[in-house]
Amino acid sequence: MNETLQHIVKHSFMYGAVLSQPMIMPSYILHDLIEAKEFPRYGEHSERVQAIQKKLYDFNFYHDDIDGDFGILTEYAIKQFQRKNQLPTSGILDDDTVHMMIEVEMDQYLKKIEQLSEKIYPGLQSEDVRKTQEILQFFGYYHGHIDGIYGPLTTEAIQRVEAEHHISLVNVHLQQPLKKVHEKKKKEKQQLKQSTKTNESNADSQEFKKAEHTIPPSQPVATTQSRSTKIIQTAQLYIGTPYEWGGTTPNGFDCSGFLQFVYQTENIQIPRTVSEIWNFAEPISAPSIGDLVFFETYKPGPSHAGIYLGNGRFIHAGSSRGVEISDINLDYWQNRFLGAKRIIQ
Structure with a gap:
């Protein structure tokens, strides 16, 4: 825990x-x-x-x-x-x-x-x-x-x-008072959800145009999508791994230890704690496959995170069942959702 x-x-x-x-x-x-x-x-x-x-x-x-x-x-x-x-x-x-x-x-x-x-x-x-x-x-x-x-x-x-x-x-x-802090966070969440629908299509088209103009068609490129695919494939290999406070190995993971381990398999270094990862990653309007989704669980601010798999699912190291896939649309996660971010390297 x-x-x-x-x-x-x-x-x-x-x-x-x-x-x-x-x-x-x-x-x-x-x-x-x-x-x-x-x-x-x-x-x-x-x-x-x-x-x-x-x-x-x-x-x-x-x-x-x-x-x-x-x-x-x-x-x-x-x-x-x-x-x-x-x-x-x-x-x-x-x-x-x-x-x-x-x-x-x-x-x-x-x-x-x-x-x-x-x-x-x-x-x-x-x-x-x-x-x-x-x-x-x-x-x-x-x-x-x-x-x-x-x-x-x-x-x-x-x-x-x-x-x-x-x-x-x-x-x-x-x-x-703490009440004002919570109200501010709730307002930020509502604004984020409202902006998600309008920004999603614009963000996707802008990224496509940027890639189209900066990458020569004949040059082989390791795309973000392929890297994300490898990341989630690696993450899914460890489903069922037990939760362990402070765990960073396949013998047992906590939530940030699991993320750090998975990203390291692709030679990507990320910070150790959820709050540090939150500050390290780049904010995005809506998650794509391989992005990180963050939640406010036991204290104000980001305290839990997982890797987005698409279709409303994400994989994470939960304290109850270890590494598992959960539905982000469940009330428990919806009520605690802070936002999505992307590791840019």
């Missing part, structure tokens, strides 16, 4: 204390599950099952008593969660499902922070400050008492979030 997800796992607090907080889920248990690779199974009765039920309840998948009994209703809720997040619908808790729970919870808390950030300021004592502290504690940024007082520790925690995610959280006192 990404750095933020690792940060959450590493810095989550002991579940006993966290469970007593009304907004915070017991993620310490999830940390134990991921580390030990030992997950609750059907028929188990335990506090860790209770923790899973509480998460599924807040995700609006579980609607029964939070009693710690792993029965039919808990299994059904897990299946619904897996189906919603494009995981195998087995009803069995596994590494991918638990990681996805943390990621979904992370998204929820970031949205909640966005709302709360406009209501708090240094020196304030309120319920909104207390909720903000709880969320910051969940992410591992706040290390003080949950007292509802916006003091130095709360300020320090917010500044750490801003520095790590390159965002602004609190209005007036610490810069513009």
Whole structure:
């Protein structure tokens, strides 16, 4: 998983204390599950099952008593969660499902922070400050008492979030709110989608005319199309390769490690991280085969990318199933699509 997800796992607090907080889920248990690779199974009765039920309840998948009994209703809720997040619908808790729970919870808390950030300021004592502290504690940024007082520790925690995610959280006192940042990004996405249809045909014709006038007809040329074909052929050879955080080899890839490896097979050097690749590549109005498509997943800005295959499909190293082909028209990807770029070398 990404750095933020690792940060959450590493810095989550002991579940006993966290469970007593009304907004915070017991993620310490999830940390134990991921580390030990030992997950609750059907028929188990335990506090860790209770923790899973509480998460599924807040995700609006579980609607029964939070009693710690792993029965039919808990299994059904897990299946619904897996189906919603494009995981195998087995009803069995596994590494991918638990990681996805943390990621979904992370998204929820970031949205909640966005709302709360406009209501708090240094020196304030309120319920909104207390909720903000709880969320910051969940992410591992706040290390003080949950007292509802916006003091130095709360300020320090917010500044750490801003520095790590390159965002602004609190209005007036610490810069513009995250809400405005999100609205700006949404507006940019809408403008990009609107301009795509009108620019696509013009861009294609201009590229054709440019090639027609600059390349002598008799001269053999290795075209961009042939290079792109080789790139996607190479990429497809590794379908099924497992996801591995920091992975850059066929033993395991993360998303940017997969892109870098594939491009290196064509002697094309690209940066290591998604954000660096985004800045390195050239923007285009719409993707063609072999171009890169970028998504905003766990934090503002580009955080996931894949290689466009045409017909709305792209290949990427996903955290759940490793290297796979996905449909860019699915709601999950459409809602997170940032744009397409091309590697020019």
